[in-house]
Amino acid sequence: MNQDDLFIAEDNPQKQIVIVAMTGHMLLDFAGPADVFNCANRALELRGRTDGYRVLVASPNANKQVTNSAGIEITCTYSVMEVSGPIDTLLIAGSNDVQNLDDPAYQDFYHWLSAVDQHTRRVGSVCAGAFALAKAGLLNGKRATTHWDRSRQLQKNYPLIQVDPNPFYTRDGKIYTSGGVSSGIDLALALVEEDHGKEIAMQVARRLVFYLNRPGFQVQFGNLLPVYDHQNIAEKIRSWMIGHLHEPLDVVRLADHMNMSPRNFTRVFHKQTGIPPAKYVEKLRVEAARKYLEDTDSSLEEIAERCGLGGLVSMRRTFLRHLMVTPSDYRRAFRTSLADVIT
The missing domain is CATH 3.40.50.880 (Class I glutamine amidotransferase (GATase) domain)
Structure with a gap:
């Protein structure tokens, strides 16, 4: 050679x-x-x-x-x-x-x-x-x-x-x-x-x-929450939480749903997931809001209320903290393919 x-x-x-x-x-x-x-x-x-x-x-x-x-x-x-x-x-x-x-x-x-x-x-x-x-x-x-x-x-x-x-x-x-x-x-x-x-x-x-x-x-492309084992406490309560995102989800209510004391629930949840319950709830709300922004034409106000993210200012602040992008900019970048070109 x-x-x-x-x-x-x-x-x-x-x-x-x-x-x-x-x-x-x-x-x-x-x-x-x-x-x-x-x-x-x-x-x-x-x-x-x-x-x-x-x-x-x-x-x-x-x-x-x-x-x-x-x-x-x-x-x-x-x-x-x-x-x-x-x-x-x-x-x-x-x-x-x-x-x-x-x-x-x-x-x-x-x-x-x-x-x-x-x-x-x-x-x-x-x-x-x-x-x-x-x-x-x-x-x-x-x-x-x-x-x-x-x-x-x-x-x-x-x-x-x-x-x-x-x-x-x-x-x-x-x-x-x-x-x-x-x-x-x-x-x-x-x-x-x-x-x-x-x-x-x-x-x-x-x-x-x-x-x-x-x-x-x-971070805008990835999932904020990992997929946990089905025995993980987060997976056991996840479906119920998704159905109640528009409602207050404090530790007392989450623990009550799992028939646990708030203190024990917080300890077990943090040990099994690595994050406190409040942060998990916030990330779950953002994940739900992302789906609405990607797949629906619902207004930002509707999405914020539906996902328990408060008003527009609160949702914007939460999106910037977790995804480094505003909800409106996220929708423009990730809305359903061909949504704007199909006639």
Whole structure:
């Protein structure tokens, strides 16, 4: 194999971007960022510039084959360990099944990854790729994000990381992490803007019909409350609470429904759920209001009353606290698909 094919010469103005596709990924995990960098090349070429990117999609294993979550077999031209450098930016597109990351076939990759940041300007991850960075020790003591549904697991498995499930992407020094799937596009656009300025990044975003800075936070896409085991006290009382959200739901009433003393109910509830009853009730009200905003044309006043969120001011304040968005903005972003285009 010609080694000149594996890296860019030192005097080449292009920055080499290497995207590692882990088995079990979604195609958008690596295809989204790759398209951003390739579109940036086009925008730069139109200005007569040659200082764009060379984009390589590589495998983490020696056989150069990975399988995506839809069962599509992908044969990469290179294994990432064959790319001898210089790598400007390394992105790890993560697996949907983080258990795949423990595959013994990845051990050489993790050994290589643990030292790569010494020779690479930027190292980042897309979605569950954060688990690979964490396994290689690159996230210890750093702020990071991942898909909102994996954030608790990342924090539990790697307690030295400051996991923030809210942003679409984060930066801590030379380490960049992004959230769920399409957030890799957000991150790639930010990297293009960092390299070539807002105007080039904006051209790419427009071409992809995407926001340069997408409004909102990951928390708006996730569930405020986890699914508890059916034996959990929260699950035992959840259905009854949903039917009475428009009524006062203080601890005394909740405990009475469960035939428990308020003190014992509060103790058991907090122990089994990790949160006090009042906070659970508030989150349940917000979850119910979200559904009404997504699926109905009910007025904000009706929804606030139906879900026990008080008036408009109170509901707005509660939404901002939990979802970082107002109810009206949430409705515009998440209302039922095609609701505004069907005639």
